[in-house]
Amino acid sequence: xxxxxxxxxxxxxxxxxxxxxxxxxxxxxxxxxxxxxxxxxxxxxxxxxxxxxxxxxxxxxxxxxxxxxxxxxxxxxxxxxxxxxxxxxxxxxxxxxxxxxxxxxxxxxxxxxxxxxxxxxxxxxxxxxxxxxxxxxxxxxxxxxxxxxxxxxxxxxxxxxxxxxxxxxxxxxxxxxxxxxxxxxxxxxxxxxxxxxxxxxxxxxxxxxxxxxxxxxxxxxxxxxxxxxxxxxxxxxxxxxxxxxxxxxxxxx
Amino acid sequence: xxxxxxxxxxxxxxxxxxxxxxxxxxxxxxxxxxxxxxxxxxxxxxxxxxxxxxxxxxxxxxxxx
Numbered sequence: 231x232x233x234x235x236x237x238x239x240x241x242x243x244x245x246x247x248x249x250x251x252x253x254x255x256x257x258x259x260x261x262x263x264x265x266x267x268x269x270x271x272x273x274x275x276x277x278x279x280x281x282x283x284x285x286x287x288x289x290x291x292x293x294x295x296x297x298x299x300x301x302x303x304x305x306x307x308x309x310x311x312x313x314x315x316x317x318x319x320x321x322x323x324x325x326x327x328x329x330x331x332x333x334x335x336x337x338x339x340x341x342x343x344x345x346x347x348x349x350x351x352x353x354x355x356x357x358x359x360x361x362x363x364x365x366x367x368x369x370x371x372x373x374x375x376x377x378x379x380x381x382x383x384x385x386x387x388x389x390x391x392x393x394x395x396x397x398x399x400x401x402x403x404x405x406x407x408x409x410x411x412x413x414x415x416x417x418x419x420x421x422x423x424x425x426x427x428x429x430x431x432x433x434x435x436x437x438x439x440x441x442x443x444x445x446x447x448x449x450x451x452x453x454x455x456x457x458x459x460x461x462x463x464x465x466x467x468x469x470x471x472x473x474x475x476x477x478x479x480x481x482x483x
Numbered sequence: 484x485x486x487x488x489x490x491x492x493x494x495x496x497x498x499x500x501x502x503x504x505x506x507x508x509x510x511x512x513x514x515x516x517x518x519x520x521x522x523x524x525x526x527x528x529x530x531x532x533x534x535x536x537x538x539x540x541x542x543x544x545x546x547x548x
Contacts, residue, residue, distance in 0.1 A: 313515070316544060
């Protein structure tokens with residue numbers, strides 16, 4: 231089992247904290263999901279931050295702060311430094327966004343920030359496209375976890391480029407990988423896990439469901455099922471039918 | 484002096500970042516600070532002088548994906 235900077239996670243589900251109808255619903259969703267990691271952000275303090283932090287601490291799971299909304303390496307680096315102090319962790323979900331419509335990560339800014347942050351002792355979880363060359367550059371920069379997107383953030387489209395994800399997974403057998411963003415259904419999470427990814431990270435699909443706690447539980451079970459299936463070693467698909475019931479011994483009727 | 488705090492112009496009498504946070508009511512809060520775009524660790528706030536027109540960001544834990 232691959233470790234995330236020395237940490238073995240109890241569950242392959244990482245869950246975000248945004249867009250829930252209420253803090254109580256968010257808390258219920260976390261409990262139901264069994265998620266091992268919670269993602270959070272830093273924003274201008276307007277009064278709610280302290281109470282929110284108490285809820286997060288009460289969840290008792292690993293905290294992964296993000297640099298969401300940053301459009302430059304400089305912004306992301308400063309945000310990461312601030313997050314490390316507040317959340318008391320070296321973990322950082324590095325997001326450097328390159329385009330406002332797709333929220334596609336900026337590969338150049340992400341790499342630049344990853345180099346600086348790794349040299350400062352951060353344990354970087356870079357949000358990235360499924361580009362294999364970028365992946366190698368991020369590993370060279372010191373990243374020991376990669377987080378390719380499934381589809382654009384909040385789109386719910388699932389795994390947009392299964393070929394790209396599969397080849398990326400195969401190219402870096404020792405690097406833990408999280409499919410982050412774009413998952414809409416538990417089957418998407420199961421699919422990613424069956425392909426050999428180590429975790430999935432999602433937010434909107436749970437927070438915007440009619441019943442977030444129920445959806446959170448479904449995602450937790452699907453991710454786990456996919457993980458078990460990958461470990462079990464799936465059969466190879468075939469184009470033609472092969473009878474599962476023995477032919478030998480069939481009666482002459 | 485007048486400084487910009489989280490995008491709003493505020494009048495403060497404090498001359499250091501630590502004193503300004505106290506004055507603005509964030510003395511014991513779990514916040515991180517950046518001055519003119521650069522991170523200022525909590526341990527450096529007492530020695531960080533403020534100047535008129537400085538841009539201060541005070542950030543706290545918030546929801547995120």
